Amino acid sequence: MNQRPDAVDSDNPLVRTLVAEMGGRTQEKIIGEGLHNANTNSDYLNRGQSLAALLTEKVGAGDSAIVIAAGPSIATSDPAKHIKAAGYKGAIIATESALRYCLSNEIVPDLVVTVDPRPRLVRWFGNRHLSREQMEADRWFGRAGLDSYFADEMKANEQVTRLVDKYGKGIRLAVSTSSSREVIERALEVGMELYWWNPMYDDPDDPGSVTARLQAANNLPCVNAGGNVGATCWMMASAVLGKKVVAITGMDYAYHDGAPFGLTQHYRELCDIAGEENVGAMFTRFFNPYEQSYYYIDPVYQWYREAFFEMIRDADCKTVNCTGGGSLFGEGIEYLPLTRFLETHT
Amino acid sequence: MSDVLKGNFEPKQSVQAEEKTISTEEKFEREAMKRLGGSICFVSKKKVKWNTPE
Numbered sequence: 342m343n344q345r346p347d348a349v350d351s352d353n354p355l356v357r358t359l360v361a362e363m364g365g366r367t368q369e370k371i372i373g374e375g376l377h378n379a380n381t382n383s384d385y386l387n388r389g390q391s392l393a394a395l396l397t398e399k400v401g402a403g404d405s406a407i408v409i410a411a412g413p414s415i416a417t418s419d420p421a422k423h424i425k426a427a428g429y430k431g432a433i434i435a436t437e438s439a440l441r442y443c444l445s446n447e448i449v450p451d452l453v454v455t456v457d458p459r460p461r462l463v464r465w466f467g468n469r470h471l472s473r474e475q476m477e478a479d480r481w482f483g484r485a486g487l488d489s490y491f492a493d494e495m496k497a498n499e500q501v502t503r504l505v506d507k508y509g510k511g512i513r514l515a516v517s518t519s520s521s522r523e524v525i526e527r528a529l530e531v532g533m534e535l536y537w538w539n540p541m542y543d544d545p546d547d548p549g550s551v552t553a554r555l556q557a558a559n560n561l562p563c564v565n566a567g568g569n570v571g572a573t574c575w576m577m578a579s580a581v582l583g584k585k586v587v588a589i590t591g592m593d594y595a596y597h598d599g600a601p602f603g604l605t606q607h608y609r610e611l612c613d614i615a616g617e618e619n620v621g622a623m624f625t626r627f628f629n630p631y632e633q634s635y636y637y638i639d640p641v642y643q644w645y646r647e648a649f650f651e652m653i654r655d656a657d658c659k660t661v662n663c664t665g666g667g668s669l670f671g672e673g674i675e676y677l678p679l680t681r682f683l684e685t686h687t
Numbered sequence: 688m689s690d691v692l693k694g695n696f697e698p699k700q701s702v703q704a705e706e707k708t709i710s711t712e713e714k715f716e717r718e719a720m721k722r723l724g725g726s727i728c729f730v731s732k733k734k735v736k737w738n739t740p741e
Contacts, residue, residue: 359723367724375727393737457726519727541730556736563736568729580734613719641725648729655732 349595349627349638349646349668355615356623356640363644367568372542372551374458375519379539379555382518385525389535392515392562395581400513401432401451404585405686406578407663407679409450410571411438412593413600418665420590420679421446427683434578436570437465437514437524439591441497444504449512452582453533454574455524456517456540456566463523466509466531467502471495481606509533515577518561540566540573568648575649579658586659588682593667594642594649598626598635607641629666631676638668650674 351357407429409420421443424433435443435450443450455462464471464482476494509531516528517540528535539561545552556563564581566573571592578587602608602620611623624637638646646668653660653673662669663679670676 359720362720363724364729366720367726368728370721370724371727517727540727541733541736542728544730544733545736552730552736562738565730565733565735566727568725568727570726572729573727576734607723610719610723614716614723641723644725644729651731655734 349625349643351625351640351643353622353625356625356643359614359623359640360643360647363641364568364648367644368542371458371519375517375540375542376551376555378458378521379518379559381522382520382525383559385529385535386518386537386559386561388529389516389537391560392536392538392564392581395452395513395515395536400582401584402430403686404431404583406432406434406582406584406587407682408571408574408578408587408589408592409433409435409439409443409448410574410589410591411436411442412571412591412664412667413596414593414664414666415439415442415591418590418679420663421448423679423683424448427680427687429683429687431686432578432582432584434574434582436574436591437462438570440465441501441504442591444508445500449508452513452515452574452577454515454570454577455520456570456573458517458519458521460521460523462521463527464498465501466524466527467505468498468523468527469502471498505531515573515581517564517566517573518555518559537561539563565652567652568645572645572649572652575660576652579656584658586661586686588661588663588677588679588686589669590663590665590679592662592664592669593636594646595627595636595638595666595668596624597666598637600637605639607639611639627668629668629670631670632666634666636667642668 432451434452437453437455482494512533514528514533515536519540539555541563542551545563552563578584596605612620615623624639626637628635661675661677661682663682
């Protein structure tokens with residue numbers, strides 16, 4: 342089945358404009374905080390190694406890897422169950438947002454990746470200092486991936502804190518210099534092994550590049566992070582670890598049809614842009630022929646999706662989508678159930 | 688020369704530049720657009736740059 346990558350495009354001009362401008366908007370939003378964090382993190386760089394050290398380490402057996410991200414499908418697809426049943430020995434690379442899922446299913450990832458500069462991300466590692474007032478002021482986690490686990494956010498935070506306390510020591514963390522001090526201190530507190538890298542903020546080969554200046558200052562590798570941490574995990578598997586086959590799980594870049602708009606990750610911002618009465622028009626409904634199901638996608642995920650397709654066009658690996666739903670189907674991506682992938686890659 | 692650059696004719700009728708007024712709603716939308724974005728940048732056709740240029 343060969344679906345065109347534009348199979349989920351929107352007819353809404355406002356959505357098309359938002360998607361087209363998303364790269365620039367993200368850069369504007371991220372660059373100040375990312376560079377500020379890179380500066381303050383310089384004190385911590387000697388508490389870890391350069392990402393380049395991974396080039397000489399064995400990270401998972403063989404030439405395949407599985408990325409575990411925390412999209413809404415992991416609750417139903419449950420990739421951990423299949424990975425454990427197959428006794429998979431290849432590299433398991435998890436987003437920090439999927440760390441709780443992995444550890445609670447007794448999977449310790451070979452590599453965890455974090456990139457987003459916002460301090461709130463520490464909650465994926467467990468925030469010892471989280472107060473109820475802080476939690477009430479930031480309900481982002483309640484909407485992250487529609488994970489019912491976060492229905493009781495205080496309880497969820499306590500559980501992930503316990504899990505990371507228990508299993509965190511020795512876990513490799515590919516940590517971006519853009520990460521917040523809160524994330525770094527939590528990772529060091531539990532004894533994670535840090536591997537530092539810079540995210541690309543622009544083309545490092547351009548004259549006057551911010552990325553090139555950052556690299557000149559800290560001498561760390563620069564990685565194209567692809568817009569989000571799931572794509573960064575894929576890039577780590579492909580371009581850093583040199584894996585030839587990379588399966589992705591939990592990378593939906595979409596919501597299942599019927600999931601309430603109000604629980605989606607960017608709902609509040611989309612309401613502010615389009616008005617609550619028009620917000621439905623900001624979501625694009627599409628049909629996934631592999632699942633024979635409808636899904637919908639918002640402009641941010643649409644941008645992630647377009648970026649990901651561009652990345653795989655230039656990749657040296659084969660990409661297999663084992664998410665079991667969502668928007669990542671099309672030219673350049675093989676679409677398989679995870680169980681089928683595991684029959685040939687163990 | 689500087690007079691030439693400023694403009695060297697007088698219009699027959701005075702021209703009033705239309706003031707662009709931005710409503711509160713528009714300002715709100717613009718602020719919302721600034722908040723909407725990804726977690727990190729995406730750079731086209733790049734993978735990893737390992738070394739600092741000499």
